[in-house]
Amino acid sequence: MQSYTEENYLKTIYHLAEKTINVQTNAIAEQMQTKPxxxxxxxxxxxxKGLVDYIxxxxxxxxETGKNTAIDIVRKHRLWEVFLVDKLNFKWDEVxxxxxxxxxxxxxxxIExxxxxxxxxxxxxHGDPIPDKNGRFAKTQFIKLIELTIGDQGTITGVTQHSSAFLKHLEKLGLTLGKKIQISDVTDFDGSVEILLSDKQVNISREVAKHILISSNGKN
Amino acid sequence: MQSYTEENYLKTIYHLAEKTINVQTNAIAEQMQTKPxxxxxxxxxxxxKGLVDYIxxxxxxxxETGKNTAIDIVRKHRLWEVFLVDKLNFKWDEVxxxxxxxxxxxxxxxIExxxxxxxxxxxxxHGDPIPDKNGRFAKTQFIKLIELTIGDQGTITGVTQHSSAFLKHLEKLGLTLGKKIQISDVTDFDGSVEILLSDKQVNISREVAKHILISSNGKN
DNA sequence: AAAAATTTTTAGATTTACCTAAAAATAAAA
DNA sequence: TTTTATTTTTAGGTAAATCTAAAAATTTTT
Structure with a gap:
């Protein structure tokens, strides 16, 4: 049985480990708003406790045990987010x-x-996958919107930035999960992307495009 | 802002204050499974912190502040219990x-x-009233089943004992919230009560009868 | 490869919620 | 009204999770 705090450390290490193999002390400290x-x-x-290997x-x-514990917390977090949005009508940036x-x-x-x-x-x-009770994630293949080229189409299925500001911005542009889009132009000057969204033209910055995940249907 | 532990103390004091005006140290210790x-x-x-008066x-x-905080916790507790039973199909003794x-x-x-x-x-x-967001309880008038006499009828609307054993026992007898009952006999020997429950006869001990609340419809 | 910069760890304190054992106050009994 | 019993508090200590400041290890730069 882990404490609330231990669980948060495990979760943080798990997320940081998605980017680097060995997770550094300072990175954890920054993420957890604490000191090294x-x-x-x-x-x-x-x-x-045998939850991490440490040199x-x-x-x-x-x-293995640490990872399973972390995945279980991620599962709970994401299920509760679904509850808040689907049942209690919270917005995706509020949960x-x-x-x-x-x-x-x-x-x-x-949780079951x-x-x-x-x-x-x-x-x-936010399109993040929810592991099942055995800790297994459904296979999904996303492409970052920024990697698409003119004519490509697909469906918005996730974001890689969860800040309220970013999510509110997408909402205002109509870029929410499940929406079908097509790339109509990519500006040379600033790399901003012109998107066709149910007959409406929307322009998004390169920075925004980096954080939208698309399940691609290939070329038109 | 109170800690988890402070909230539990306030809640415990609130419940104990329903029985005595001044709540004693030992009573709190026993209830919270801790030392005086x-x-x-x-x-x-x-x-x-201004949450209790203490001599x-x-x-x-x-x-006043302490009481409001306590009522708010009671409100949350009871709303979550409703959620667990109504939406997630937990039994009333599991929540x-x-x-x-x-x-x-x-x-x-x-919570809103x-x-x-x-x-x-x-x-x-369990029939316990849920305060509204302003901390107000709906007026309800219960009579303890034990106080009824032969011929009286009414509806089961609450219990004053929340142990799993007690609740499972009631469930087995079919004595759940909302059921209409009529007192058909009270045994002189042991004070046990004979109840008519939709044409079925059920006998309950005096001890059980003490902990069932009835909204009475008066005499037959 | 030595110096400088960065990262990480150690040492020693602090806060919260708890504990035990002993002292003090209050209540009950003789 | 003493004595006894009970309740409550104080004093001093522990464990968890944090902190600051300084030391040690590692990495980067020159």
Whole structure:
């Protein structure tokens, strides 16, 4: 059984490990809004519990057990987000903080039943995949919108930026999950992308395009 | 903003205050499964925060602020219980522990929306009243089943005992919320009560009868 | 490869919520 | 009204998670 805090460390390490193999102390500290010294303390504790492998000055990796625990927290977080949006009518930019608390409620039965109540969703309101109760993710293949070229079409199926500002911006442009789009132009000057969205033209910056995930249907 | 633990103390004091005016240190300790010395520490802290009035050796009472905070936690607890039973199909004897955790999630918006999603319920699965967002309880008038006499009829609307054993027992006898009953006999020997429950005869002990609340329709 | 910069760890404190053991206050019994 | 019993508080200590400041290891630069 892990404490609330230990769970948050595991989750943070899990997410950081998606980008680098060995997760560094400073990276964890920044992500968790704490100091490196505190991270070192906690890492030792997690290592003692067999949840991470740790070599001094070399950063950490999750053990099998640690990874499973982390995935379970991610599962809870994303299921609660679906609940908040689908059942309680929260907007996709409003759910993160509450889910951050709900993810620590520790009843297996609760999550099983919630999963069923929600119809076993495969993705959360931002398109992030929800692992099943065995920790397995459904295979999905996304392309970043920025990688598409003129004429390509597809469906918006996720975002890689979860800030409220970004999500509100997309909402205002009408770029929400499930919308079908086609690339009509890419500006040479600033790399901004012109999108055809149900007969409406929308222009998005290169920065925005980087953070939208598309399930591609290939060329028109 | 109160800690998880402070909230639990306030809730416990609130419930104990339903029976006695001044709540004693030992009573709190027993209820919270902790030691009297720890209770004294916490009481001082709550007094400093203006949540309880405290005179050494004389026990505590909640201040207005303390009481409002406690009622808010009770509201959350009971709304989550309704959610668990109505939406996730938990049994009424399975919900307490999970609600005990959920009640500490601290988003006002969440509770407002949950309340609405559940159709603004007035009572939880055990018949306990749910205060509205202003902390007001709907007026209800219950009679303990034990106080009824032969011929009296009414509807089961609550219980004053929440143990899983008790609730499972009632369930097995068919004595669940909303059921209409009539007293057909009261045994002199042991005070046990004979009940007519939709043409079925059920006998319950005096001890059980004490903990069932009836909204009475008066004599037949 | 030595110097400088960065990252990480150690050492020693702090805060919260708890504990035990002993002292003090209050209540009950003789 | 003493004595006894009970309740409550104080004093001093522990564990978890944090902190700051300084030391140690690693990496980068010159």
């Amino acid at each position: 010294a505190s991270v070192t303390d906690m890492i030792k504790k997690l290592a003692d 001094k000055y070399q950063g950490v990796t999750l053990t 993160h903080d509450v889910a951050e608390e709900l993810e620590h409620i520790k009843s297996i039965e609760l 039943r919630l999963d069923e109540f929600l119809g076993f969703p495969k993705a959360d309101p | 010395a720890s209770v004294t520490d916490m009481i001082k802290k709550l007094a400093d 050494k050796y004389q026990g505590v009472t909640l201040t 307490h522990d999970v609600a005990e955790e959920l009640e500490h999630i601290k988003s006002i918006e969440l 929306r949950l309340d609405e999603f559940l159709g603004f319920p007035k009572a939880d699965p």
